[in-house]
Amino acid sequence: MVQPARTQSKMTAHGHSASERALKGPRPTPQTPRRAPPPALSPAFRRGAASPGLRHLLEDWVTVCDRLREAQHVALFLDFDGTLVPLQSRPEDVWLEGRTRRVLRRLLRHPRATLWIISGRRRTDVRKRVGVSGLHYAGLHGFERRGKGPMPSRVRTMLVHARKQLAELLEALPGAWIENKGLSLVAHYGGPSEAAARGVRRAVRQVCEEFAPDLRVLPGKKVWELLPAEVQGKGAAVRALLADLPPRTLPIYLGDDATDESAFRALPEGLTVRVGTRLPTRARFELRSPQEAREFLERLAAELARGGVGRTLKETKPEDCKVR
Numbered sequence: 215m216v217q218p219a220r221t222q223s224k225m226t227a228h229g230h231s232a233s234e235r236a237l238k239g240p241r242p243t244p245q246t247p248r249r250a251p252p253p254a255l256s257p258a259f260r261r262g263a264a265s266p267g268l269r270h271l272l273e274d275w276v277t278v279c280d281r282l283r284e285a286q287h288v289a290l291f292l293d294f295d296g297t298l299v300p301l302q303s304r305p306e307d308v309w310l311e312g313r314t315r316r317v318l319r320r321l322l323r324h325p326r327a328t329l330w331i332i333s334g335r336r337r338t339d340v341r342k343r344v345g346v347s348g349l350h351y352a353g354l355h356g357f358e359r360r361g362k363g364p365m366p367s368r369v370r371t372m373l374v375h376a377r378k379q380l381a382e383l384l385e386a387l388p389g390a391w392i393e394n395k396g397l398s399l400v401a402h403y404g405g406p407s408e409a410a411a412r413g414v415r416r417a418v419r420q421v422c423e424e425f426a427p428d429l430r431v432l433p434g435k436k437v438w439e440l441l442p443a444e445v446q447g448k449g450a451a452v453r454a455l456l457a458d459l460p461p462r463t464l465p466i467y468l469g470d471d472a473t474d475e476s477a478f479r480a481l482p483e484g485l486t487v488r489v490g491t492r493l494p495t496r497a498r499f500e501l502r503s504p505q506e507a508r509e510f511l512e513r514l515a516a517e518l519a520r521g522g523v524g525r526t527l528k529e530t531k532p533e534d535c536k537v538r
Contacts, residue, residue: 271487271499271510278514281485282522285464287326290514291452291477292507294333294340296470297489300504305335310344314508318346320515326523328459332356332448334439334473336395354397355432355473356451357444365397369428369442373399376425376440383417390414399440414438432473449476464523466514468507469497 271278282288295301295308302308321327330350333340337353344351352359377392377399384390389404390413403414418438422431432439432447448469456465465484467477470491478486478496488497489507501507 268488268492268495268497268500271485271501272506272513274499275513278485279517279522281464282517284462285523286462287328287460287464288324288518288523289456289459289463289465290321290327290329291455291465291467292329292331293469293474293489294331294335294344296504297468297507298331298344298504308343310346314504314511315344315346317508317511317515318344318349321511321518322346322348324515324518324523327518328463330455332451332477336397352451352455354395355441355445356448357397357446359451359455365442365444369444370397372425372428373397373440373442376421376429379424380417380421380440383420384414387413387417390417393437397442398445400434401438401440403436411436434472447476448474449480452477453480467497468501468510 269277292298294310295305298314299308299310318329321329328350330352331340331344332352332355334355335343335353337351337358340353341349341351350360377394380399380401381392384392384401387403387410389407389410391402393400393402401414401418403410415438418431418440422429422440428443429440430443430445432441452465452467456463465481466487467474467481467484468487468489469475469477470489474488475496478488482496485499486497487499487501487507487510488495489501490503492500501510
């Protein structure tokens with residue numbers, strides 16, 4: 215039975231080809247696909263691809279200091295659910311706590327820092343739950359942001375038809391329900407049943423094929439999200455946002471799951487940080503929890519207050535970069 219739409223839950227995402235592989239099940243390991251070259255940065259930032267082993271960011275603070283010293287500007291990209299706040303079974307109960315809100319406000323005051331929240335939630339929802347004015351917000355995996363045009367009306371019409379077809383296919387599956395996010399559809403399945411997962415996967419695959427190439431699918435934790443092809447993901451979003459920032463901008467990206475992997479791939483020369491469960495990732499650093507993410511933000515705010523961005527070696531004191 216298809217239950218009514220609920221407040222959006224945490225979504226995860228891969229690129230389009232990865233989504234198709236997930237829907238079709240196991241298959242032979244494909245050849246490594248060619249990726250578009252990363253955005254050009256100054257020679258000071260050309261440090262190669264992600265390290266094979268994750269390093270804990272708070273235990274490698276010297277690297278953070280070094281990268282800040284080389285930069286003239288900092289672009290801080292932050293996921294919300296699972297990164298700034300713990301994941302909850304009821305996403306409508308999630309709100310940013312006061313201590314994290316205060317450190318975001320401190321970071322906002324720095325003239326050489328630009329802050330973005332990039333979430334799978336709708337933009338109005340995540341902005342309400344963070345509650346910090348002056349921040350830049352991008353919802354729907356980076357698609358909804360200021361200056362971005364609205365979704366074409368034909369896409370909204372397509373989603374209405376896709377939802378009707380998906381509802382009919384899921385009706386006979388116990389525990390399956392559809393979350394209608396307006397510009398995307400999320401097929402949920404409850405419990406550990408592999409049969410339910412296979413049934414939802416078949417239904418999503420059928421709808422995706424019916425509306426191809428206008429729909430793409432993003433697999434998540436007990437969910438499949440159907441999105442318009444116009445929603446290209448967080449990697450495309452951060453590349454576009456960096457293009458508008460000053461030269462020698464250091465990108466720092468914190469995220470907790472597969473929806474953030476495209477952003478990690480798009481920023482091979484930035485400080486990319488996986489928060490939470492240690493799974494295969496393109497990030498170069500790790501933090502274990504939203505609490506450690508907040509601690510990182512507090513240290514970063516203190517470093518920026520000391521003038522850490524763009525300082526010369528002569529201006530940097532050894533004690534500034536000690537792990538505290």
